[in-house]
Every structure is written in structure tokens, then in C-alpha cells.
Amino acid sequence: MKFEEHDLFKLAPTETQLRALFGERDIEEFISRRSGAFAELGYGSKIPPRSQVLKDMCREVNLIRRPLLFGPRGVAVIGFDRARYEDLFGAA
Numbered sequence: 001m002k003f004e005e006h007d008l009f010k011l012a013p014t015e016t017q018l019r020a021l022f023g024e025r026d027i028e029e030f031i032s033r034r035s036g037a038f039a040e041l042g043y044g045s046k047i048p049p050r051s052q053v054l055k056d057m058c059r060e061v062n063l064i065r066r067p068l069l070f071g072p073r074g075v076a077v078i079g080f081d082r083a084r085y086e087d088l089f090g091a092a
Helices: 015-022 036-040 050-059 082-089
Strands: 068-071 074-078
Touching (some): 074 082
């Protein structure tokens, strides 16, 4: 299976790239609530508007839930999900 890897820590995404990758999906799916950035930015029970979250993700890539796997029709898996990986790639 061919794939392309993108290291967010070497090359942070732009807002335009994130908008294209995430599409219309709920931004909260892509937020890493376990990251230090989540708390440092004051996120809590009330998540800021999508536009602010995208700006924050560009500055603090740890705020982006990883890994993100994209298929030909968009996002395939957000975060680590062994069962979903096995569905997509077969059991190891």
C-alpha cells in the first residue's frame, strides 16, 4: 500500500491545508484533549469557534489529534484506533 507521510512537527500545516483536510467534519473530532496545548489555550467544556481552533492548531500542532490517516475520500481514521486499522489494513 502506498502512502505519504507528513510530519506536522517539521512542517506545520496552514489554515488552508487544515480546512481542506478536515472538510466539514466537526472540528472537535480533530482536537487532542490530552495535549498540554489544550489546557494551555484554556480549552475546556467550551471549545472556541472553528476559525480560532484552526489558527491555534497551526501554532500548536500538539492540539491536533494524531495520527490522522486520509484515504481517497477524505479522513479515514482520527487518532489511534486499533479496530479501525484492522478493518482498513487487515489484522497483523
